[in-house]
Amino acid sequence: DTAVSQTPKYLVTQMGNDKSIKCEQNLGHDTMYWYKQDSKKFLKIMFSYNNKELIINETVPNRFSPKSPDKAHLNLHINSLELGDSAVYFCASSPVRDYGTDTQYFGPGTRLTVL
Amino acid sequence: TQLLEQSPQFLSIQEGENLTVYCNSSSVFSSLQWYRQEPGEGPVLLVTVVTGGEVKKLKRLTFQFGDARKDSSLHITAAQPGDTGLYLCAGFYQAGTALIFGKGTTLSVSS
Numbered sequence: 001d002t003a004v005s006q007t008p009k010y011l012v013t014q015m016g017n018d019k020s021i022k023c024e025q026n027l028g029h030d031t032m033y034w035y036k037q038d039s040k041k042f043l044k045i046m047f048s049y050n051n052k053e054l055i056i057n058e059t060v061p062n063r064f065s066p067k068s069p070d071k072a073h074l075n076l077h078i079n080s081l082e083l084g085d086s087a088v089y090f091c092a093s094s095p096v097r098d099y100g101t102d103t104q105y106f107g108p109g110t111r112l113t114v115l
Numbered sequence: 116t117q118l119l120e121q122s123p124q125f126l127s128i129q130e131g132e133n134l135t136v137y138c139n140s141s142s143v144f145s146s147l148q149w150y151r152q153e154p155g156e157g158p159v160l161l162v163t164v165v166t167g168g169e170v171k172k173l174k175r176l177t178f179q180f181g182d183a184r185k186d187s188s189l190h191i192t193a194a195q196p197g198d199t200g201l202y203l204c205a206g207f208y209q210a211g212t213a214l215i216f217g218k219g220t221t222l223s224v225s226s
Contacts, residue, residue, distance in 0.1 A: 012126050033213075041218065044202065101146050103163070104160065104205075106159070108156055
């Protein structure tokens with residue numbers, strides 16, 4: 001009965017590699033997000049998609065490319081990984097495009113370690 | 116610039132004690148939310164406060180939204196070890212913008 005799922009849970013890779021993180025939600029929500037949580041636990045939005053359309057891109061390097069094949073999936077592809085990309089990446093979804101009170105439903109996170 | 120400032124950053128208390136966590140901003144927010152995150156998991160919403168001066172209670176947790184909608188507090192009565200976790204406040208600064216998070220308060224309750 002997982003609402004928002006992410007794979008993989010852990011990802012360890014070398015600098016310069018390309019990697020992808022997958023996210024799926026079975027809540028029927030229209031909006032999905034990618035967040036990055038750094039080593040100090042600060043959580044910051046990266047991207048937001050509404051019904052497969054990009055609506056927020058918070059000045060993320062273009063090495064990061066989200067892709068939404070349908071409204072239940074939002075994958076994150078990262079090219080040329082750098083040490084500073086090491087973090088926990090969270091996928092989330094929300095039911096409506098009402099940014100006044102929208103509840104974010106978070107996945108379990110993917111811990112990315114770049115060596 | 117950090118729009119939402121949380122304090123304290125760390126809090127370590129004994130079971131049965133009371134505590135308050137603060138979330139402050141110089142900006143007005145349309146609403147503020149509180150999330151709780153346990154190790155290895157994603158944040159989970161506890162409450163959303165929308166109206167200035169609003170008080171919401173969730174069992175031993177009391178949430179308050181400031182009259183001017185610039186601050187919020189979370190008060191826990193008789194803390195239990197199960198309350199241990201990272202508490203995050205978050206808010207929508209403007210309609211159509213993304214949810215902004217504070218830096219969090221890490222709470223540890225020992226028995």
